[in-house]
Amino acid sequence: MNYATLFSSSKGTCRLPRRVGGGRRKLCVALALSSLFILHSSFATAQTLRPAADFDSLFRRAEAYGEYWDTLNLFAYRGIGISNLPEQVELEVCDSLGLGFRAPTIGKVISRYGIRGRRPHQGTDIKVALGQPVFAAWDGIVRYSRYNSGGFGNLVIIRHANGLETYYAHLSKRAVLVGQRVEAGEVIGLGGRTGRASALHLHFEVRWYDQSFDAERLVDFETGALRTHTFTLSKEYFSSRARAGADELSTTDSVLMAATASASEQTHKNAVVLIPQELENQGVYHTVRSGDTLWSLARKHGTTVAAICDLNNITRNTTLRIGRTLQVK
Numbered sequence: 001m002n003y004a005t006l007f008s009s010s011k012g013t014c015r016l017p018r019r020v021g022g023g024r025r026k027l028c029v030a031l032a033l034s035s036l037f038i039l040h041s042s043f044a045t046a047q048t049l050r051p052a053a054d055f056d057s058l059f060r061r062a063e064a065y066g067e068y069w070d071t072l073n074l075f076a077y078r079g080i081g082i083s084n085l086p087e088q089v090e091l092e093v094c095d096s097l098g099l100g101f102r103a104p105t106i107g108k109v110i111s112r113y114g115i116r117g118r119r120p121h122q123g124t125d126i127k128v129a130l131g132q133p134v135f136a137a138w139d140g141i142v143r144y145s146r147y148n149s150g151g152f153g154n155l156v157i158i159r160h161a162n163g164l165e166t167y168y169a170h171l172s173k174r175a176v177l178v179g180q181r182v183e184a185g186e187v188i189g190l191g192g193r194t195g196r197a198s199a200l201h202l203h204f205e206v207r208w209y210d211q212s213f214d215a216e217r218l219v220d221f222e223t224g225a226l227r228t229h230t231f232t233l234s235k236e237y238f239s240s241r242a243r244a245g246a247d248e249l250s251t252t253d254s255v256l257m258a259a260t261a262s263a264s265e266q267t268h269k270n271a272v273v274l275i276p277q278e279l280e281n282q283g284v285y286h287t288v289r290s291g292d293t294l295w296s297l298a299r300k301h302g303t304t305v306a307a308i309c310d311l312n313n314i315t316r317n318t319t320l321r322i323g324r325t326l327q328v329k
């Protein structure tokens with residue numbers, strides 16, 4: 001069996017998996033448990049790369065194969081490198097009615113995927129207002145929801161049934177918990193500028209087996225429309241130099257689907273954001289200004305230098321760059 005066979009998605013339907021009823025889920029779990037042993041023993045490398053066939057199997061796999069389900073680290077596919085991935089894979093990114101997808105936010109793109117300065121920028125930055133709801137792009141399961149001291153600030157990562165993962169960074173608040181199932185369009189957090197962010201924006205990434213590619217290949221962030229129903233993901237896209245070129249982006253599809261996007265907009269217009277209790281005390285954040293020291297911050301917020309260092313994974317000797325957001329409590 002070659003990769004092309006393993007990775008090709010089912011043809012004919014263009015539907016994202018939906019939740020199934022509790023009864024069926026129990027049956028699925030029972031079947032899964034009974035076949036777990038067999039599955040586990042035939043858990044060959046190539047097969048682990050196969051996108052989940054449906055939503056429930058996605059969840060079962062996440063539970064069963066913990067090695068690819070990491071709720072503490074950014075990357076979950078340890079041991080799977082770019083060389084293990086196929087040259088091309090077809091991914092279904094919405095159903096035939098244009099449902100099952102919602103842009104995480106609609107707005108001006110202020111920084112695109114690609115090389116920025118000398119560093120790779122692996123996501124797309126979209127302008128948001130403070131506290132503005134940010135939506136799950138597709139149905140999925142929250143793999144990661146924590147404050148990331150590496151620069152993402154409040155970060156949510158959702159794994160989707162088509163094998164993609166989406167990253168939502170710099171949130172002022174996270175509204176979902178690890179392991180939680182979310183539907184496309186559900187509020188997963190609020191816009192902010194936590195972490196390494198000099199302005200309010202959503203840093204949005206799309207990854208497949210931990211490899212990033214330009215989200216603008218899929219989404220027109222200024223209209224909120226998906227650019228395609230079925231997306232051919234090419235290995236060449238996994239490079240910060242592979243920014244989507246204007247010539248490659250189909251405008252016809254965007255126009256067709258913009259109407260659907262604005263229709264679904266209505267449904268979510270009055271979205272009430274319920275922050276789970278576990279996330280209520282998400283901490284206090286401080287953006288470093290000129291003259292700030294760890295000692296002055298500790299004094300100001302009634303904490304200790306050691307506690308701040310712990311929260312942000314820094315040491316007493318770390319230089320506080322102006323504009324960096326630190327969690328102080």
Ligand SMILES: [Zn+2]
Nearest residue numbers: 123124125203
């Ligand atoms: Zn960014």
